[in-house]
Amino acid sequence: MLKRIILIALLIGLLTACQSRVEVKEKPQVMVSLFPQYDIVRNIAKDKVDVDLFLPAGSEPHSYEPSASTLMKIVESDLFVYSSDELEPWVKRLVEGNATENLMVLDASSGISLLEADHEHEDEHEDEDELAFDPHYWLDTQNMIIMSKTILEALIQIDPENETFYVNNADTYVKELQVLDEMWIDLFEHARLNQIIYGGHYAFGYLSHRFGLEIISPYSGYAPDAEPSAQALAGLMDILAEKQINVIFYEELIDPRVARIIAEQANVEIEVLHGAHNLSPEQKEADWTYISIMDDNISKLKKALDYE
Numbered sequence: 001m002l003k004r005i006i007l008i009a010l011l012i013g014l015l016t017a018c019q020s021r022v023e024v025k026e027k028p029q030v031m032v033s034l035f036p037q038y039d040i041v042r043n044i045a046k047d048k049v050d051v052d053l054f055l056p057a058g059s060e061p062h063s064y065e066p067s068a069s070t071l072m073k074i075v076e077s078d079l080f081v082y083s084s085d086e087l088e089p090w091v092k093r094l095v096e097g098n099a100t101e102n103l104m105v106l107d108a109s110s111g112i113s114l115l116e117a118d119h120e121h122e123d124e125h126e127d128e129d130e131l132a133f134d135p136h137y138w139l140d141t142q143n144m145i146i147m148s149k150t151i152l153e154a155l156i157q158i159d160p161e162n163e164t165f166y167v168n169n170a171d172t173y174v175k176e177l178q179v180l181d182e183m184w185i186d187l188f189e190h191a192r193l194n195q196i197i198y199g200g201h202y203a204f205g206y207l208s209h210r211f212g213l214e215i216i217s218p219y220s221g222y223a224p225d226a227e228p229s230a231q232a233l234a235g236l237m238d239i240l241a242e243k244q245i246n247v248i249f250y251e252e253l254i255d256p257r258v259a260r261i262i263a264e265q266a267n268v269e270i271e272v273l274h275g276a277h278n279l280s281p282e283q284k285e286a287d288w289t290y291i292s293i294m295d296d297n298i299s300k301l302k303k304a305l306d307y308e
């Protein structure tokens with residue numbers, strides 16, 4: 001009997017020892033609200049953190065409000081990266097109303113000079129409150145580089161053990177972004193035209209500001225989801241002919257119904273100019289990245305702007 005008790009005690013001891021040995025240290029949990037920031041985190045941290053882009057694939061972020069269970073996951077994570085108070089006004093309420101002392105909240109726009117919102121294009125920002133700043137700062141590669149450094153610092157703070165790993169990956173990623181930046185510079189240096197027709201919400205202000213790209217809306221004088229009148233269409237055809245424009249761009253994540261009608265009638269091409277707010281489920285499946293989106297944008301713009 002005593003022998004058996006000793007045996008059982010030994011077994012239990014062994015089991016506990018085994019269990020504690022296989023117990024894996026939990027990875028830091030990182031929650032991210034927008035695709036460009038998510039892409040930076042996964043490029044720098046790779047498999048050292050569990051990172052979750054909680055904006056569902058295919059959703060656009062301007063009218064997004066997270067569910068209660070998502071908010072709970074954010075509060076319980078180690079690091080929460082959001083893009084700005086302009087785009088995610090709900091973050092202020094979250095931080096004020098919750099015990100977040102163990103959570104690091106990072107405004108990824110810190111250190112970036114945000115451009116004032118372009119109120120001339122305000123009517124194209126439907127369903128949105130008046131913005132003080134243009135929230136689409138990630139569309140300038142230089143801002144992606146600043147953001148990579150800000151996010152690197154935050155990752156080191158929550159996980160100092162892996163500092164060297166993060167620093168090395170960030171260096172590599174910033175170099176890739178610099179190559180991309182050179183491609184943008186080269187595009188506008190060699191483009192014969194500087195105007196595009198773009199039937200989406202005003203998202204490319206940072207490109208306009210830096211490179212002088214002029215964005216013309218095909219919807220002037222009517223709502224983006226309405227059928228264009230014959231008169232509006234005729235006006236647009238004149239602009240297309242006069243400016244030698246052969247493509248109408250539309251934004252990602254929407255059905256370009258009206259843009260398609262206009263393009264068909266004007267006999268020009270129709271293409272997506274991707275604002276990188278988020279991926280569609282198909283693009284997520286195909287593992288698109290911020291850099292692959294921009295490579296694609298640049299090659300379409302080369303055609304539209306008569307790059308030589």
Ligand SMILES: [Zn+2]
Pocket residue numbers: 062136201202203275277
């Ligand atoms: Zn937008």
